[in-house]
Amino acid sequence: MTLPAHGPVLALTTGEPAGIGPELTLLLAAGKALSARVVAVGDPQLLAERAAMIERPVELLELAPGEPVPPPRAGLLPVWPVALREPSLPGRLATANAGYVLETLDVAVRACLAGHAGGMVTAPLHKGVVLDAGHAGFTGHTEYLRDACGVDEVVMLLATGSALHAREAGWRGNAALRVALATTHLPLREVADAITEARLERILRILHADLQRWFGVARPRIAVCGLNPHAGEGGHLGREELDVIIPCLERLREDGLLLDGPLPADTLFTPRHLAEVDAVLAMYHDQGLPVLKYAGFGRAANITLGLPLVRTSVDHGTALDLAGRGIADPGSLCVAVELAADMAHRGSMVSSS
Template sequence: MKPSAPVLAVTSGEPAGIGPELCLQLALGEPPPGGVVVVGDPTLLAQRAALLRLEVDLVELSPGAPVPPARRGVLPVWPVALREPSRPGELAVANAGYVLETLDVAIAACRDGRAGAMVTAPLHKGVILDAGHAGFRGHTEYLRDACGVDEVVMMLATDSALHAAGSDWQGSTALRVALATTHLPLREVADAISEAGLERILRILQADLTRWFGIARPRIAVCGLNPHAGESGHLGREELEVIEPCLVRLRNEGFELDGPLPADTLFTPRHLTGVDAVLAMYHDQGLPVLKYAGFGQAANITLGLPIVRTSVDHGTALDLAGRGLADAGSLRVAVALAADMADRGSATP
């Protein structure tokens, strides 16, 4: 018998940003089969709903309580208290701990089976660093450390790529882009790329494209690091000395890998035809292309975790908070993807 649809734990993100109102908008659309529960401050959500005149019935649940069946207009909440009142668009360092606590609650719920996946609204890295959480790099690295794994992979996917994986979302350009490095200063990127590191990332990418997306034999296109993929060593030797040896070794094991390819021509129809994912070497090599193709209708996925985590493809948008201008499209895509992944993962032996 197929297990019941999983509940999704959605963290409300930076309280001064658009995250709380995006979560409220989830209750006004068609809920996923298992429903969602928002992790956040019920008073904050009620205040934002009143400000924006959103008719949402907030149902506060005690920790560990079962989530009621999904209903339009109703939003279950696992409460986490703000450290101080929040106003739209105005960051408060005191609330950094609140944001991290919402993540901890969602992670624990996924690990103990109360939630089948977690979906994250955007947080503000700067205010968390300003609060004294030194070394904080973002959701991806925080979840890696919280789950006790050595390596995770950040991948973004447009909504039509999700549709190809079995969801109901559709779009014009199907694209999945994973990253070999994530939130690093550009001058540190080359030193962070190693044969061993690339091999770990490609193994995770291959395994999770199969497990979570149902792709039996993924084909992955790999970017070079340097312009023109190093121009045979004249514009850098990382392709010859690091990337290519890794790809050769994995191809000998049966991996389907193209590259290293120049990033300025890889993202064209000729090279992307039949490709299931692209591995970019650094954040701003691959993500500007994906966001141009599907900004606001794409989702961020963390691969390599023992739990399912997806997120939006944008930031806190402090300038839009509380004005009724925020678009929940990316959060809806992230929720749809999380539901698909959790359902497929629960069916995997």
């Protein structure tokens, strides 16, 4: 495979139209030239209106997937058009546009699978408005993309901007992190039942393989959190470590995976432990992500592993209260784009070798 001269094409879905996604996309395009050819997936009229509203002149170039995408240039934003279902105002959700948001994802996925894009980056959507529109069972980007790509399991990984080459950078304490999740958007009372040996094995194998594929880590070392305080204290504070987590880790170690743990989460996220590992697997959403977001909020990205394509996203929500004001920070979106570009480049090299 010959790598593109101007970096990969990345499909950037513009997210909830009433939120900050459209203007973050415009702020990204108005800034310095990127290392990838970014194509917005969204409504051109919406983008033109928001550009005028936030006073950021951006030239919109409407294209169809498969048409040549020009080299990145500050002030230019190629667009794959998807029409809003009804006009959108900043900060005002409309259930009619939930289908529009999902269509942007479908367009991006099809483009990636057809080879028109090397990866996709997603601006934030609003789960509540999608559910209110009648899309029952919708739980977010991660699970929607899993189903759209026809895979059985995906892994949510969040990484700070410096974490692409975290160990080479020496980790610098908590300044660089990769944190994956064994469970994602579940009520806390359901987490323990969801953590099974089979599930943990699938997730750890995906994390191991994709650290190799997308991040170039030849022999990944992964630190695994316990579920309970003190990692169960030998069974006195819960038996999930003894009955589920430890047997799973022992079996995977026999297959050559480098796994530390289970370790108490309250001491795992310290420089001494992080200095020796390439990623951390947390058992649930609020076990690992508060640490990562404290270390790098606004400069981190969400990555979906286990898909047949590259997907990254921002580390924040729709920020309806900031929409239309031109003050939203595009830092996380910049990180997501740069990570996706690097991952797509690595994936291309693996495919061509």
